[in-house]
Amino acid sequence: MATVDPEIVPFPEAPNSASPSSSADQIPLEQPQKVKGRHKLLQSLQRFSSSPSLTRRNRSRSASTTYGRNGASLSCVSLSQSTYAPCSSNGSATQLYGGLNIRPTTPGPTGSYAADDQEGNARIRFVADTINGPQSKKIALPTEVRPGSRSGMLEDAAVVAKPEKFDFWGKMPNELGMLIFSYLTPKEVIRCSTVCKWWHKMCYDGQLWTVVDTTDYYSDIPSDALMKLIMSGGPFIKDLNLRGCVQLREKWESESEEITAVCRNVVNFSLEGSRMEKSAIHCFLGRNQRLQYVNLSGLDSVTNGAMKIIAKSCHQLRTLNVSWCTNVTVSGLKRVVKACPILTDLLASEIKGFDEVELPSELFKRNTLERLDISRTDITDESLKVLMHGVDPEIDILEDRAIVPPRRLKHLDLHQCSELTDGGVKSLAHNVPNLIVLQLAGCTDLTDDSIIPVIQTVPHLVHLELEELERLSNRSLLELAKSPCAPFIEHLNVSSCESLSDPGMLQVMKSCPSLRFVEMDNTRISDLTLSEASYRVRKRGYDENVPQIGLRIVAFDCPNITWVGVRDILAGNAYIPRQYKVSAPDAISVVTQTVNASRTSVLGSGSGASTPMITSSITPPPPPTVYPNHIIQLKCFYAWQATVDEHTKRVLRGDLAAANRLEKKWFDYMVATEEAGIGGAGARRRRRRAREAERIYNDDDAGEPYLGLLGGRRRARSGGSCAVM
Structure with missing residues (x-):
């Protein structure tokens, strides 16, 4: 149904x-x-x-x-x-x-x-x-056989033409993202971390913080953010520089266990001026056995206990800086030297106990040091001899010196060691052939007898400081000019050596072409030294590039230096030799003009003739196309320093014409100042000379006096007409 x-x-x-x-x-x-x-x-x-x-x-x-x-x-x-x-x-x-x-x-x-x-x-x-x-x-047709309308076709075309949305950062591999962020500075990385979650995750990835150097932002970053960086880096951190991070003291003390549990692969570690506690420092040093560079200078919390931990755990140590650590003594450093077989740099300024021979003897046995800074210590002549010769060395009878292997030292800093004399410094001769930097400033008892042998036996010396050696004479400078290191010496400091003068410094300027810095304030040098320095710098050549500072001279408080020597420096900085100057183009151009019949008849020329007319066109010369390679930066008397600095700025930017104008005006001003004198009588004489020069310039023939004041032109006294005009 x-x-x-x-x-x-x-x-x-x-x-x-x-x-x-x-x-x-x-x-x-x-x-x-x-x-x-x-x-x-x-x-x-x-x-x-x-x-x-x-x-x-x-x-x-x-x-x-x-x-x-x-x-x-x-x-x-x-x-x-x-x-x-x-x-x-x-x-x-x-x-x-x-x-x-x-x-x-x-x-x-x-x-x-x-x-x-x-x-x-x-x-x-x-x-x-x-x-x-x-x-x-x-009845509607089925969709598959229905014809599309024009609007529908346009919509379909728009849908097809519209690009598919692509998540660029979401689909990027992490390795490529890390490479992109690695080109940013730490400040830029921190700013980028606030853009989105993905960027935040990338910016705080440990692979991006293998180096945490707070030199540029230590005073701006808060302790929480700094701790986040350290914890994010974790085992990836190899260089950790916390110099001056005093805001990290409390955080580091309370979370020292967490930090040391994460950071165990640090190679370079610096806490200079950070005021860390003793327990936190000991914990960090004990858990980082790969440390090669440790900088703890200026920390009162560093004691011999820290040196004991370093000697026990840090056997790969190469550089140790404990300068101004008042609680560290020579006994703690001795443990480090014994336990670290590849130690190359030891900086121990103001450390007490160098008057004993135990540490110098251990350093002599190791012979691995390339840099030794024991300035402002109590080292004596005996300790220095043990450091260079060892204990009871074999003596060469002919040359009267110890027969020992040469030291590997390249940097030796002994400044402000007041107990050193010529007897101890002489031991450096023939024993430090690789020496590059030697600092003996402030050792007031030294004379030429110890300086000359050392200078003659260090062929690679580049940096020499002899400041405040009052007993030093020109003989040392003459020997320096003849020594094997003369072509290589770049830095020379002889300030407050009151016995030095032009005979020695002139030879140094002539024989040392690589000089970059000369400090000779409070000496007896004169303008001759400055002129010789300017000439030697000009000999370094010219090219199309703007000048660079090639020599810095400090010569204030020198009574024999006048403004004339300073002017020689300024003139030499902007000097261009004649062969490099561009000659002015031909100043005479010939222009042919066609004169009409009426004007030709007036001038008395033939009808229909053309008369050539010669006119003069004076074109200013173009700016120079070459500049000196090097110039001199001078520090002189404070009343002239502003002019010298302005002149140097103009030369450095390539405006030699402006520099020459400034030098000329300053020269005129200094001449006028000297002529004025104290009583002002020179001013009247200067005005009278100016009036005489103006009268001579404006005077014409006897029948036309002062024609120049009325706008006239001086005529030639030959009586003939001008061939050009």
């Missing part, structure tokens, strides 16, 4: 007088009376349907049929198979009513037929849905 479809609308019957539906007003049928038997069965059959479409009848039903009596519709589809397959947009069985019929002659109700088939003899009637509202009267 088929299911009941409550939305099937009864087919309207043909007009019939016997039927109540044949009235003009189309009165709806009334409910049939309750019947029994066969009529009841037939009445039930009209309510069943297996298809939403029924075959429309084109003629009225016979009056003899029993179906028409009750006004019921016939379900022909339920009794016979239809050859029509319904076509619907949504496939709903409740929207179609009717079948394949011939189009009626009389027009039906509006909207009763929706479309014809291809042959024009079939109709599909859309039936209104009283529940969901009116349905569409058109």
Whole structure:
């Protein structure tokens, strides 16, 4: 039995007088009376349907049929198979009513037929849905065969043209991101960490903080941020420079265990001026056995206990700086020297106990030091001899010197060691052939007898400081000019050596072409030394690049230096030799002009002739195309220093013309100042000379006095006419 479809609308019957539906007003049928038997069965059959479409009848039903009596519709589809397959947009069985019929002659109700088939003899009637509202009267094509509109095509093209969103940073490999961030400074990395979470994670990755150097930002970074950097770096940190980080003292003390548990691969470690506690320093030194560079200078909390820990755990140590650590003594340094076989640099300024020979003897046995700084200590001549010769060395009778292997020292700092004399410094001769830097400033008892042998036996000496050696004479400078190190010496300090003068310094300026810094204030040198220095610097050549500072001279408080010597320096800095100057172009140009007939007749020339006219055109010379390679930066008397500095700035930027103008004006000013004198009588004499020069310049012939004041021009006294004008 088929299911009941409550939305099937009864087919309207043909007009019939016997039927109540044949009235003009189309009165709806009334409910049939309750019947029994066969009529009841037939009445039930009209309510069943297996298809939403029924075959429309084109003629009225016979009056003899029993179906028409009750006004019921016939379900022909339920009794016979239809050859029509319904076509619907949504496939709903409740929207179609009717079948394949011939189009009626009389027009039906509006909207009763929706479309014809291809042959024009079939109709599909859309039936209104009283529940969901009116349905569409058109059937849409499937999406796959539907033609696209222009707007739709443009939208599709826009969708295709729009690039796909690509997460650049999210899909980037971590290694490449690390490489990009490695080019930024620490300050820039910290700023970038606030951009997003991914950047924050990258900026605090340990691989990016293998070097934590707070030299540039130690006063700006707070302790929490600095601790975060250290903890983020962790085992990746190799260089840890906390110089001057006083804000880290409390954090380091409270979290020393956490820090040392993470940072165990540090190679270079510096705590200079950070004021760390003793326990925190000991804990860090004990857990970092790969340390090669340790800088603890200026810390009162560093004691011999720290030296003991270094000697026990840091066997790869190469550089140790404990200068100004007042609680460290020579006994602690001795343990380090014994336990560290590759120690090359030892900086122990102001450490007490060098008057004993134990540490110098151990250093002599090791012979690994290349840099030794024991300035401002109590080292004596005996200790220095043990450091150079050892204890009871073998003595060469002919040369009267110890036969020992030469020392590897390259830097030796002994300044302000007041107990040293010539006897101890002489031991340096023939024993330090690789010496590059020698500082003996402040050793007031030294004389030429100890300085000359040392200078003659150090062929690679570059830096020499002999400040405040009052007993030093010009003999030492003469020997320096003749020594093997003369071509290499760059830094010379002889300040406050009051016995030095021009004979010695002139030879040094001539024989030392590599000089870069000469400090000779408070000596007896004069303007001759400055002039010789200017000449030697000019000999270094010229090129097209702007000048560079090649020699710095400090010569204030020298009574024999005057403004004339200073002017020689200024003039030499802006001097260009004649062969490098660009000659001015030809100043005479010939211009041919055609003169018309009337003017030619006035001038007395032939008709139609052209007269050449020669005119003069003076063109200023172009700026120089070459500059000196090196110039001198001078520090002199404070009243002249401002002019010297301004002149140097102009030369360094390549404006030699402006520098020459400044030098000329300063020269005129100094001449006028000297002529003025104290009483002012020179001023009147200077004004009188100026008036005389103006009168001589403006005077013309005897008959035309002071013609120049009235705008006239001086005439040639030869009486002939000017060939050019």
